[in-house]
Amino acid sequence: MSKEIxxxxxxxxxxxxxxxxxxxxxxxxAAAARSWQAVQPVVARRDAALPAAGVSxxxxxxxxxxxxxxxxxxxxxxxxxxxxxxxxxALRHAENLFADGTVDQGNLRAAKATDTLRCDGRAAAxxxxxxxxxxxxxxxxxxxxxxxxxxAPAAANFFKVEAHNAVEHGGDATPSALAxxxxxxxxxxxxxxxxxxxxxxLHGGVPTDCPQRNERQGWMADASVSAESAISSWDMRxxxxxxxxxxxxxxxxxxxxxxxxxxxxIYPDCQGADTDxxxxxxxxxxxxxADPSWGSALDIVYDLVLRYWGDxxxxxxxxxxxxAYAEYLLRVAASMEGLVTFHYYGxxxxxxxxxxxxxxxxxxxxxxxxxxxxVAINAAAVLGxxxxxxxxxARYLEGVAAYNARFFNVSGGGCYGEGRQNEQVYAGYLSxxxxxxxxxxxxxERCLLPAIAANNTHVDTxxxxxxxxMPLLSRVGHSALxxxxxxxxxxxxxxxxHFAFNQSTITEHWNPIS
Numbered sequence: 433m434s435k436e437i438x439x440x441x442x443x444x445x446x447x448x449x450x451x452x453x454x455x456x457x458x459x460x461x462a463a464a465a466r467s468w469q470a471v472q473p474v475v476a477r478r479d480a481a482l483p484a485a486g487v488s489x490x491x492x493x494x495x496x497x498x499x500x501x502x503x504x505x506x507x508x509x510x511x512x513x514x515x516x517x518x519x520x521x522a523l524r525h526a527e528n529l530f531a532d533g534t535v536d537q538g539n540l541r542a543a544k545a546t547d548t549l550r551c552d553g554r555a556a557a558x559x560x561x562x563x564x565x566x567x568x569x570x571x572x573x574x575x576x577x578x579x580x581x582x583x584a585p586a587a588a589n590f591f592k593v594e595a596h597n598a599v600e601h602g603g604d605a606t607p608s609a610l611a612x613x614x615x616x617x618x619x620x621x622x623x624x625x626x627x628x629x630x631x632x633x634l635h636g637g638v639p640t641d642c643p644q645r646n647e648r649q650g651w652m653a654d655a656s657v658s659a660e661s662a663i664s665s666w667d668m669r670x671x672x673x674x675x676x677x678x679x680x681x682x683x684x685x686x687x688x689x690x691x692x693x694x695x696x697x698i699y700p701d702c703q704g705a706d707t708d709x710x711x712x713x714x715x716x717x718x719x720x721x722a723d724p725s726w727g728s729a730l731d732i733v734y735d736l737v738l739r740y741w742g743d744x745x746x747x748x749x750x751x752x753x754x755x756a757y758a759e760y761l762l763r764v765a766a767s768m769e770g771l772v773t774f775h776y777y778g779x780x781x782x783x784x785x786x787x788x789x790x791x792x793x794x795x796x797x798x799x800x801x802x803x804x805x806x807v808a809i810n811a812a813a814v815l816g817x818x819x820x821x822x823x824x825x826a827r828y829l830e831g832v833a834a835y836n837a838r839f840f841n842v843s844g845g846g847c848y849g850e851g852r853q854n855e856q857v858y859a860g861y862l863s864x865x866x867x868x869x870x871x872x873x874x875x876x877e878r879c880l881l882p883a884i885a886a887n888n889t890h891v892d893t894x895x896x897x898x899x900x901x902m903p904l905l906s907r908v909g910h911s912a913l914x915x916x917x918x919x920x921x922x923x924x925x926x927x928x929x930h931f932a933f934n935q936s937t938i939t940e941h942w943n944p945i946s
Contacts, residue, residue, distance in 0.1 A: 435550070436552070473597070473598055474595055474596065474597055474598070474635055474636065475595065475596065475597070475598040476505070476593050476594075476595045477505075477593065477594045477595070478508075480594075481508055481591040481592060481593045481594075482499050482500070482501070482591060482592040482594065483587060483588075483590075483591055484497045484498065484499055484587040484588075484589075484590040484591065484592075485498045485500040485587070486498050486587055487585055487586060487587050487590070488533060490532055490533030490534050491532070491533075493575055494534050494535070494573045494574065494575050495573070495574040495575075495577060495584075495585050496529070496533060496534065496535060496571055496572070496573055496574070497571065497572040497573075497574060497585075497587075497590045498570065498571055499569075499570055499571070499572075499590075499592045500570070500936070501570060501628065501936040501937070502527050502568065502569065502570040502628075502632075502935065502936045502937045503568070503569075503570075503592070503594050503628050503631070503632045503936075503937060504566050504568045504595060504596060504632035504633070504635070504643035504644075505566055505567070505592055505593045505594040505595045506547070506561060506562050506565065506566055506567060506592075506593055506595070507523050507525070507547065507561075507562075507572050507590060507591070507592060507593075508559060508560070508561050508590070508591040508592070508593050509521070509523065509549065509559070509560045509561075509589060509590060510557065510558075510559050510588065510589050510590070510591070511549075511551075511558045511559070511560060511589070512557055512582070512583050512589070513554065513555045513556045513558070514553075514582060515551035515553070515554075515558075515578055515582065516551060516553060516578055517551060517552055517553030518550065518551065518553075519550070519551040519576060519578050520548060520549070520550050520551075520576045521548065521549045521550075521551070521574065521575070521576045521577060522546055522547075522573075522574070522575040522576050523546065523547045523548075523549075523572050523573075523574060524537060524545065524546045524572065524573040524574075524575065525537075525545040525546070525547075525567040525568075525569035525571070525572055525573075525644075526540070526545070526569055526570070526571045526572075526573065527539065527568065527569060527570055527571070527644055528571070529571060534573060535571050535572070535573035539644070539645060540644055540645045540646065541645045541646050541647070542645075542646040543644065543645050543646035545567045545569065545644065547562045547565070551578075561593060566595050566635065566643065567643070567644065568632055568642065568643030568644030568645075569592075569644065570936065572590065594631070594632075595635070596631040596632065596634045596635065597634040597635065597636070597637065597671055599631075599634060599662075599666035599667050599668055599670075599671060600666065600667065616915075616919060618919045618921065618927045618931070619915075619918075619919060621927065621930050621931075622918060622919065622926045622927050622930070625926070625929065625930055625935065625936060625937050625938055626661065626926070626938055627665050628936065628937045628938075629938035630658065630661070630662050630665065630666070631666075632937060633655075634671065635648075637671055637674050637675060637678075638650040638675060638678070638710075638711065639654075639655035639658075639659075639662075639671070639675060640654075640655075641654040641655075641940070642940065647717065649709045649717045649718070650675070650678075650709050650710045650711060651708065651709050651717070651718070651726065652679070652706065652707070652708060652709060652710055652718075652722060652726040652727065652728075652729035652730075653723070653725050653726040653728070653729065653777070653780065653895060653896065655675070655729060656728065656729035657895055657896065657898075657899040658899075659672065659732060659733060659736055660736060663736060663740055669737070669740075669741055672736065672737060673737055673746065675710065675733065676730065676733045676734060676737070676750065677750075678710050678711055679706065679707075679710040679729060679730050679733070679753075680730070680750060680753040682706070682707045682710050682711065682712040682720075683704065683705070683706055683707075683730070683753055683756065683757065684753070690714075691715070691720050692720055692721070693719045693720060693721065695719070695774075696720075696721050696774075697764050697767050697768060697774050698763055698764055698767050701760075701763065702720055702721055702760075703756070703760060704756030704757050704758075704759055704760035705720055705721035705722065705727070705757070705760050706720070706721065706722040706726070706727035706729070706730050706757060707719070707720045707721075707722050707727075708720075708722040708723060708726045708727075708776070710729070719776065721760070721764075723774075723775055723776040723777050723797065724761065724772050724774070724775070724796075724797040724800040724801050724804075725775075725777070725778075725779075725796055725797060725799075725800040725896045726776075726777065727757065727761075727800075727804075728800045728803060728804055730753065730754065730757050731754060731757065731803070731804045731807040731808065732807070734747070734750060734754050734807065734811065735807045735810070735811075738811065738814065744814065744815065747811060747814065747815060748815050751811060751812075751815060751817070754807070754808055754811055755808065755812075755820065757804065758804055758805060758824065761801050761804055761805075762805075762827055764801075765801065765827075765831065769834065769838075770830055770831060770833075770834035771798045771801065771831060771834045771835060771838065772797050772798060772800075772801035773794040773797050773798050774797060775790075775793040775794065775796065775797045777793075778790075778792060778793025778796045778797070778894070778896075779792055779793065779796045779854050779893065779894030779895070779896045779897050780894045780895050780896065781894050781895055781940065781941055781942065782854070782892060782893060782894040783890075783891070783892055783923070783924040783942045783943070785894075786941075788854070788894055791849060791850065792849065792850075792852060792854060792855065794838075794839075795839055795848070795849060795854070795858055796854070796858070796896050796897070798831075798835055798838075798839070798858075799835075799858035799861075799862065799896075800896070801831065802828060802831050802832065802835065802862055802864070803862060805824055805827065805828040805831065806828065806862070808820070808824050809821050809824045809825055809828060812824065832864050835859075835864055836864060836866065839855070839859075840859075840865075840866070845878065846866075846875070846878060846879070847875075847878065847879035847883075848879070851879070851882075851883055852883060852892065853880065853883045853884060853887070853891065853892045853893050853897065853901070854892070854893045854894065854896075854897035856875075856876070856879045856880040856883055857880065857893065857897045857900050857901050857904055858897065858900070859875070860872050860875055860876055860879075860880060860904045860908075861900040861903070861904045872904075872907075872908060873908040873909070876904065876905070876908045876910070880904070880905075881910070881913075884913070884917070889913075889916060889917070890917065890920055890922075890923075890924055890925060891917050891924055891925065891942075892924075901914070901917075902914045902917075902918070905917075923942060923943055924942030924943065925942075926938070928942075929942075929944060933945065
């Protein structure tokens with residue numbers, strides 16, 4: 433405030449003394465413009481700003497504002513008149529509190545998440561909102577608040593303005609547009625924390641992994657495994673078709689193999705390979721080639737757009753990218769005894785097992801490889817690419833045989849691997865089991881249900897296998913069990929995040945404290 437130039441943001445302001453902007457050529461700008469042109473804008477829900485639930489003073493130097501829920505946006509400060517000139521107010525945003533009640537920013541890594549306002553002594557009340565930033569937070573630590581006679585801070589001085597891409601159906605900016613009721617008191621809670629987490633990670637046309645720490649990247653697995661859930665709640669067509677274009681732009685930039693990681697199984701061949709993150713900044717986050725379960729975002733989003741919106745023309749336009757990725761994986765498989773088993777992350781964030789074991793991670797990558805081929809085969813059939821469909825089907829069947837030869841445990845009761853939940857989920861979901869679709873119900877009874885029971889009827893799955901656990905159980909008549917797994921009120925479960933850990937949004941780990 434003390435250095436603000438009055439009227440600088442108005443069209444009538446005289447900027448003749450300012451430096452002119454300088455055009456910067458960048459070959460990526462055209463691609464970015466093409467990718468983002470159809471994305472709904474980020475909306476700030478100013479008319480529905482959340483009032484503070486309360487203000488405490490756990491320390492002589494810090495007041496703490498509690499907004500009651502953890503979501504993305506920023507703080508609106510309604511500052512009383514008379515704030516002394518030069519007084520510096522710092523708003524430190526956080527998801528957690530220390531035991532003494534002060535804000536804990538330890539999980540934010542390098543993110544400062546701090547907005548600073550310097551008073552200019554004006555007599556009138558003033559409303560302040562930061563520009564060009566957002567935070568993921570429930571709490572705000574307020575430091576530098578002037579002493580009496582300046583009024584002490586109260587809840588009425590603080591509001592949370594939530595912000596996200598405008599993905600509500602019909603342009604409705606009210607996230608409760610698709611609310612539902614249930615006889616279960618826990619299910620609406622789970623529904624709300626999932627939707628709040630999804631909205632908090634939709635900014636600038638990129639579905640991100642987190643809104644609070646300095647990362648905030650489009651990690652491909654994080655976004656793709658939750659994509660079908662998001663489609664059930666929001667109008668995601670523009671955002672997902674745009675994001676797929678961004679994924680493809682990164683894929684096409686591999687033409688010269690400039691950032692192909694030497695760890696690639698077929699280095700230096702990265703033709704058609706995806707990246708772990710999209711947009712991708714080489715050397716910062718993720719690799720090229722992607723972990724197969726992260727690279728699968730290309731085929732997962734492609735498949736969802738085709739299935740949910742039936743846009744054959746759009747599917748035809750992007751078919752070559754899908755085919756290039758499938759062909760890349762097939763070249764990798766040819767170098768790895770018929771399967772894609774290299775991995776970086778595996779079945780990420782299993783309870784008490786991060787990352788998953790090498791053996792489970794191999795199965796996770798092999799599953800994602802076969803799933804990609806299934807999507808490619810279906811797309812080829814829909815678009816009349818019979819030759820591609822026939823060739824990929826043959827390679828898929830070879831892959832299934834290789835999968836069973838490596839991971840099917842005859843001596844282990846006809847289950848997979850070491851009997852873990854995720855190992856059975858992969859085989860059951862794709863009907864890889866001997867006997868195919870018809871054998872899946874008995875396989876689930878024999879192998880998956882005991883694995884669930886052995887874990888006290890709780891999930892023991894990471895972000896990849898969890899996506900497929902629920903539909904597999906429902907497919908074979910165990911929807912009640914799927915619901916129980918979701919609504920267990922202790923660790924690990926979706927409801928447990930709220931009831932056991934007092935979380936108001938979905939967290940990265942099953943155990944938020946970790």
